[in-house]
Amino acid sequence: MIRNLSLVLLLAFATSSFANEIVTDSHIDARLRQLSTELRCLVCQNSTLADSDAPLAQDLRREIRKLMEAGKTDEEIVAYLVERYGDFVTFRPPVNASTALLWFGPFIMLIIGAITLVIVLKKRAAILTSEENAS
Amino acid sequence: MKLKLILPLLLFVVLVGFLGKGLFLNPREVPSPLIGKPAPTFEAPVLGDSSKTFYTEEMKGKVWLLNMWASWCVACREEHPLLVEMRKHDIPLYGLAYKDVETNALAVLESMGDPYITTANDADGTIGIDYGVYGVPETYVIDKKGIIRYKQIGPITPEALRDTILPLLKELAV
Numbered sequence A: 001m002i003r004n005l006s007l008v009l010l011l012a013f014a015t016s017s018f019a020n021e022i023v024t025d026s027h028i029d030a031r032l033r034q035l036s037t038e039l040r041c042l043v044c045q046n047s048t049l050a051d052s053d054a055p056l057a058q059d060l061r062r063e064i065r066k067l068m069e070a071g072k073t074d075e076e077i078v079a080y081l082v083e084r085y086g087d088f089v090t091f092r093p094p095v096n097a098s099t100a101l102l103w104f105g106p107f108i109m110l111i112i113g114a115i116t117l118v119i120v121l122k123k124r125a126a127i128l129t130s131e132e133n134a135s
Numbered sequence B: 001m002k003l004k005l006i007l008p009l010l011l012f013v014v015l016v017g018f019l020g021k022g023l024f025l026n027p028r029e030v031p032s033p034l035i036g037k038p039a040p041t042f043e044a045p046v047l048g049d050s051s052k053t054f055y056t057e058e059m060k061g062k063v064w065l066l067n068m069w070a071s072w073c074v075a076c077r078e079e080h081p082l083l084v085e086m087r088k089h090d091i092p093l094y095g096l097a098y099k100d101v102e103t104n105a106l107a108v109l110e111s112m113g114d115p116y117i118t119t120a121n122d123a124d125g126t127i128g129i130d131y132g133v134y135g136v137p138e139t140y141v142i143d144k145k146g147i148i149r150y151k152q153i154g155p156i157t158p159e160a161l162r163d164t165i166l167p168l169l170k171e172l173a174v
Helices: A002-036 A055-069 A074-085 A097-134 B002-023 B074-088 B102-112 B126-130 B158-173
Strands: B043-046 B049-055 B064-069 B093-098 B119-122 B138-142 B148-153
Touching: A002 A055, A002 A074, A055 A074, A055 B126, B064 B074, B074 B093, B074 B102, B074 B158, B093 B126, B102 B119, B119 B126, B138 B158, B148 B158
Parallel strands: B064 B093, B093 B119
Antiparallel strands: B043 B049, B043 B119, B064 B138, B138 B148
């Protein structure tokens, strides 16, 4: 009787943990899919880790899955990859000294353009008024 | 007033300069963030004799080169004769068989010569990931403290060997 009971308990335990695993697995699948679209495959460099079939991409996805199963956050996983492959592995470059021009360059250009425009317009206005005065 | 006329031309020349330089850069060359950092430690079975284990810990106090290669990699075959030549000159070269079938890797060493003091076997490529390998061959120069000092991406060329690797080894050996 006790034997039977323990067997039942064991089975119940086994199925419940199995069910849990499936739930977390599909959760990890979704996270993996999401995260791997933000990471670069280093072999075919313009495709994401999600799209690439390169052996390295498969290995990296496997590694990311392992880290996720170990309970690492997305940030920790990205940091893990950046540590090994550099910022190049992310499609969104971080803001730092070497990428400052990349991030702020367009705004600098915009400001230079705006200043130039104002100067040119002012000069033109001055010419127009002086012509009006002359005539 | 003259400057105003020349300025666009100057800007254009600068732009052409940048673009021209860009043409000659290699976009496949991703600088390693590991340079100047401690080489990832690992232990791996020795290729050809899995009863033995290669430990990076045992390399402390030595200057050594770690060459990642594979029998399926064409560029590695190109590089191989130079490695054999380097070994003849007592350059401390260690190999890492990256994602390879052991018998295939051993067959290459058999037919083309074995330039390595020891070759570690990284069958599933996890050591490669730790080193940020994205295409073999890649070669790391590691100093006595276990710091990565240089990474050669792609085959070692005679120029890279003469101009960079040999001077570096000389410097590190002191």
